Amino acid sequence: MPEPLLAVRDLHVTLRGGGHAVPAVRGLSFEVHQREVVALVGESGAGKSLTARAVLGMPPHGARVTGSVRLRGRELMGESYAGVWGRRMAFVPQDALTVLSPVHTVGDQITAAVRSVAKTSRQEARSRAVAALDRVGIADAARRARAYPHEFSGGMRQRAVIAMAMVNEPELVIADEPTTALDPAIEAQVLEALAAAREATGAALVLITHDLRIVARHADRVVVMYAGRAVESGPVEPVFRAPRAPYTAGLIASLPPAEVDAVDRWLPSIDGAPPSPTHLPRGCAFAPRCPLARQNCEDEEPALAPAGEPGQLAACHRSTELPVPATGLFSRKATA
Structure with a gap:
């Protein structure tokens, strides 16, 4: 390059x-x-x-x-x-x-x-x-x-x-x-x-x-930020098609359909709220909201590392375990 x-x-x-x-x-x-x-x-x-x-x-x-x-x-x-x-x-x-x-x-x-x-x-x-x-x-x-x-x-x-x-x-x-x-x-x-x-x-x-x-x-490329740091980055197409960070998957899942007629009463959502920068968790900042979080997620903050397709990076201990698509990880909420 x-x-x-x-x-x-x-x-x-x-x-x-x-x-x-x-x-x-x-x-x-x-x-x-x-x-x-x-x-x-x-x-x-x-x-x-x-x-x-x-x-x-x-x-x-x-x-x-x-x-x-x-x-x-x-x-x-x-x-x-x-x-x-x-x-x-x-x-x-x-x-x-x-x-x-x-x-x-x-x-x-x-x-x-x-x-x-x-x-x-x-x-x-x-x-x-x-x-x-x-x-x-x-x-x-x-x-x-x-x-x-x-x-x-x-x-x-x-x-x-x-x-x-x-x-x-x-x-x-x-x-x-x-x-x-x-x-x-x-x-x-x-x-x-x-x-x-x-x-x-x-x-x-x-x-x-x-x-x-x-x-x-x-x-062309996207950097997904959470609690002050990058949790995923890479070319837009692979990141949006197969995100390797649960937070990215949650953002994509929360998007309502573009067509008004396609919106039903329920949309996926990310439970909870981002942490205050004055009280960050010891491990992964997204762990309290993540459906895949385990003990090592709470103990150690993951580094941004290659995951998924070439050029794609994710900061997640469980990036290889996310399904494709990963949007089904998240709960659903009423839109009305």
């Missing part, structure tokens, strides 16, 4: 809470290759967004971050991100209003993003800003560039943020739940806009989401 575009190794993010160290991300490692889409998935609190912020060099105040983050072999951890932000790496947040100023037009803000990394005239930067808006599907882009963010719908604002992120053609984009709070039709439009922008620029993407259907449609 060629050298990865992004290589994250043994990433730890420790927060301070109540005077104690809180291990929020625990030894996470993954790679992203050129033009590849890698999805980070898991329940709320799994550490996905903290991972993104650590990779981007913007961890929460007071957080302690260790490990290695390399972009094309250049170590970023503990170093300046000068020349990286905007030009080589960009960010799409879940809430566009966190990055769009209400007192400047959308076009002016994207123009400023161009001029922050390139020595170009305002006219040329403006042309690039309009082209970026057009690329993500903003109709009549030249006119809409003169509008303010509050004059855009939620979906249009999110596409404008994608345009801002992609305008300087970065090598890597990190998108943190980019379709949160959007209805399904607008969500599809935003994801299509992101795919179109990636296709035009050749950027790789780290996509943070809790929606496995988005992963199945848009990602």
Whole structure:
């Protein structure tokens, strides 16, 4: 395999809470290759967004971050991100209003993003800003560039943020739940806009989401996180078809059918809730919720190791014992 575009190794993010160290991300490692889409998935609190912020060099105040983050072999951890932000790496947040100023037009803000990394005239930067808006599907882009963010719908604002992120053609984009709070039709439009922008620029993407259907449609590889660490990773197709970690199987089993008429009154579910990072179990963090847990699961945390098909890794002492499909391991709950 060629050298990865992004290589994250043994990433730890420790927060301070109540005077104690809180291990929020625990030894996470993954790679992203050129033009590849890698999805980070898991329940709320799994550490996905903290991972993104650590990779981007913007961890929460007071957080302690260790490990290695390399972009094309250049170590970023503990170093300046000068020349990286905007030009080589960009960010799409879940809430566009966190990055769009209400007192400047959308076009002016994207123009400023161009001029922050390139020595170009305002006219040329403006042309690039309009082209970026057009690329993500903003109709009549030249006119809409003169509008303010509050004059855009939620979906249009999110596409404008994608345009801002992609305008300087970065090598890597990190998108943190980019379709949160959007209805399904607008969500599809935003994801299509992101795919179109990636296709035009050749950027790789780290996509943070809790929606496995988005992963199945848009990602090449997936990293499943639970309690701050990876419990399974690999190419999307084998991981979704034959997961080797019970937690992954539970997430897949809990998905309602895509067709409304196919939904009966019962869906599988994962009993219980994720552990607090301040009170992690001694062994496997998923053991209290796992139907296959045995004594060694409670005593020893499993390492991420090859399981299943080539490129597939799982952190489970019983990965070879999971049936295919493994969704039948979980109980069922009423949907109404």
